[in-house]
Amino acid sequence: MSNTTSTWDYAPAPESAPCAIADEYGLFINGEFRPAADGRTLESIEPGTGEVLTRFALASPADIDAAVEAARAAQPAWAALPARERGKYLFRIARRLQERAREFAILETRDGGKPIKEARDVDIPEAAKHFFYYAGWADKLDYAFPGRSAAPVGVCGQIIPWNFPLLMAAWKLAPALACGNTVVLKPAETTPLTALRLAEVLQEVGLPPGVVNIVTGAGETGAALAAHPQVHKLAFTGSTEVGKKLAAMAAGTGKRLTLELGGKSPHIICEDASLDQAVEGIVQGIYFNQGHVCCAGSRLLVQESVQDEVLQKLAARMQQLRVGDPLDKNTDVGAINSAEQLATIQRYLKIGVEEGAELHVSGADLALPTGGYYQKPAYFSGVQPAHRVAREEIFGPVLAVMSFRTPEEAVQRANDTPYGLAAGIWTDKGSKMFALASKLRAGVIWCNTYNRFDATSPFGGFQQSGFGREGGRHGLKAYLQLQAWETTSD
């Protein structure tokens, strides 16, 4: 018997379905697209190529005023709609997203750089599911919080990040709308396109003008929205640094606030874990979406007795990650979202080495596309808990590996952070799993899995990872005034 072949390479498999992209996109205010009042625009770069994809409006303060005014004017009628009817709009949105899923997936991948596989299998279906889930809550709000009557909050300002652009829009919009609020949504500067295409869907389904308004722009745009006196409720997903600024801005204003912020989530591998699956969990935890995930399992805590084996398996597994063209259906790790973020990641790689950690980068001989922003998956071994790469959020495909000897030490190291968004535990022993899960200070604990999301499952952080929950029944609360809340100073 002879070798039939020495290697078997997958041929390029580019997603080739059509997805039109206009030369320029406007703001979506009061049901219509319009340019910024002062005509200014920004460029949207395609991270996979590094080239300009399109231009979009940079909202001026006058545009923010107009958007908030449109939301304010639309709110009473939206809230007064029979709840069932309000829900039906959301069901319609969910359906149209499912029907246009392929187009949305391609757009998300081109605008943000994530692998088409993830946009197709995670972002778009989960976004549709989120609308579907909250659609059904619209006419059941009085059952959600027994003994308390539910009323909308009013106008919501929502600021979302660039890592899951459409999905974060869905997380924000769906519960707000189901509860009878109206919204001004501000997508991230580098990823405005799927939100704007969602605006087209909103037009298609006949959503009343002003119920959702989308203002694109940069950081100042978000700040102006956050500061607007007619915004009653502010929801932000992004960095802890910006979250604190928004909390300070909102102090004393009576604005309600929910924050979903950063993390440095610990991922604990016990010696009795199913190691091959744990390695899959590690990979899913830190290399999913190029590590641009607030709950990424970026601190690996592996029990000393299995550390060598786990790292050996991890290194081998990383060699199988296909890094490259985000539009190729076989790509596992796509493009870094922006040149700026790539520079941040590379700065941390340098810092880690300078601190004395050992850097391992996968695929030394792997050819990356020319142009575009790419970072091969990496991990640091020999990391000390005090190293910056063990404490600061890198938001890229970079893992900090540390070890522990006993479960108590694992808990102590895991909790040694100002954050508290998520944590992972791999063990085959149920009692140990529950004990660790109860001691970890984090809002989401994944046991023998990682980076799973569901519209029905509350998501959000402890400590400096923010407050408030998104998803599930708990996700409604931020968007409702319950009877007991009416007497607060809000």
Next chain:
Amino acid sequence: MTERLPILKTYKLYLGGAFPRTESGRTTVVEDAQGQARAHLCRASRKDFRNAVVAARKAQPAWAGRSAYNRGQILYRMAEMLEGKASEFVDALAASVPGGSTRARREVDASVDRLVAFAGWSDKYQQILGCQNPVEGPFHNFSIPEATGVLAVVAPQEEPLLGLISLLAPALCSGNTVVALGSESHPLATAIFGEVCATSDVPAGVVNLLTGQRAELLEQFASHRDVDGISAAGCSPDEKRVLELGAAGNLKRVQVLALNQEQDWYNAQQRESPDTIEAFVEIKTIWHPSAS
């Protein structure tokens, strides 16, 4: 016949399960309605507050780790002890708060009842605030409330006992530990309440009570980075802003109740609603695969 000279008690702080004097050595005199000195009180300093936070932090994991049933029993014990000292509280309140002993009696009774209500909540709110979530795929997924951690409590000026207990009880029943600043206008009830705590099986550090001045302490309450949340009531807009601004530094959970009517504190439907507990718990969602 010579009139007997009364003993003027000096109330100390209740901190880490003990009754230390303020490290600052400052005291104030409490007078009754006739202007007669009744007692001496400590005027807590920022350092006292910091010490209290250390005690509260140390006590928190074990308090949250006790069984819910046990926390309920301790809250009930507090109600029992408060009931036993009712007349002392009535006297103290009546001497300070307009409305006399009838009003004071009502406040003390309501305070006992509030503790009883939360003694009952301690092993029930989890089933109201938590849930199992019907996620897709072979996973068992559930959400449970856990204590936020160490809370700074700023009690209202009016309803000094009922207001204090209405903020303490929901926080304690869910496993938080607290450092509370009592009413500045009517501080005596806070000081006596320390004696209730000390005789109610409340573990050291779980409740820490300070008497002092808002102007001196509020900013510290707001900005201390080892405090996880602030529960306050009866604040001016400026005080509220100070609390919220300081809280932004480490993203404390803040709830400032604007209960301006005396009647608000007696509204059991609202003040004993699970919302009061939900403000200072964190929802933790746990995923686990389900397969053989």
Next chain:
Amino acid sequence: MLRRTVDRVAADARAASFRTRSIKKEAKLQGLRMVVSMTDLTTLEGKDSPGKVRGLCRKAVQPGAALQGVPSVAAVCVYPSYVALAKECVAGSGVQVASVATAFPSGQAPLDLRLEEVRRVVEAGADEVDMVISRGALLAGQIQQVSDEIRAIKQACGPAHLKVILETGELETYDLVRTASDLAIEAGADFIKTSTGKVAPAATMGVTLVMLEAIRDHYRSSGVRIGMKPAGGIRTAKEALHYLVMVKETLGDAWLDPSLFRFGASSLLNDVLLQLNKQETGVYAANYDVSSE
């Protein structure tokens, strides 16, 4: 022996991820030809006849008579009674003759009879022996007995390659599949194989992944490459390509070779030939474009 556990949900999720690989154009053509070269073309029916075995062998030697560049299959797999005939039919082609033995498919016979059967099929010319383990003993926790039996059978095989069938459908849990894989490898298996084809479920991607992981760990600790054979239940070319993706990404390209990976299948070959026909002609083929036997 170190008992390793497998998290079933995570293993299944990983196995499913291989299905998302898109295999097109040259990669598909190359893959399909590999599938043919790795096939153990199998007939294991009570109604098997010399005529059927002759037809099978003919097809094994030259599966795609009308197509370019289609290799022979790896082996034909038959009952002991047909080993000599099969050997004669494939002589000189390079196609191996494999025979099931050890009281296939149940294994429920005294060990001496099973050993005798193995010796007979090897004498009759079998290049490869596909044995079944004693699942009853394994499920009863008699690991040593199972291991001893495999060792004895390996010895009886002499020069013939030994494939150890775990019958994963009866083991049920991935933990036990892993345990059985490890013990079979330690006891001398050249290949480990999922199924007899007589019990449902036969091969699945999840179960195969668990076995590939056992092979991987063994290779890392010993440097010795053990072969893998999923059998039963793989019917389409697309599925077979997903298996190859799984082998490549779990064990590496070195295992993409008939000496280390086989498909035990009867109907798979025809679907692969139809796909190859389509790749060559650009036209979707009909079932009658390739012989059904």
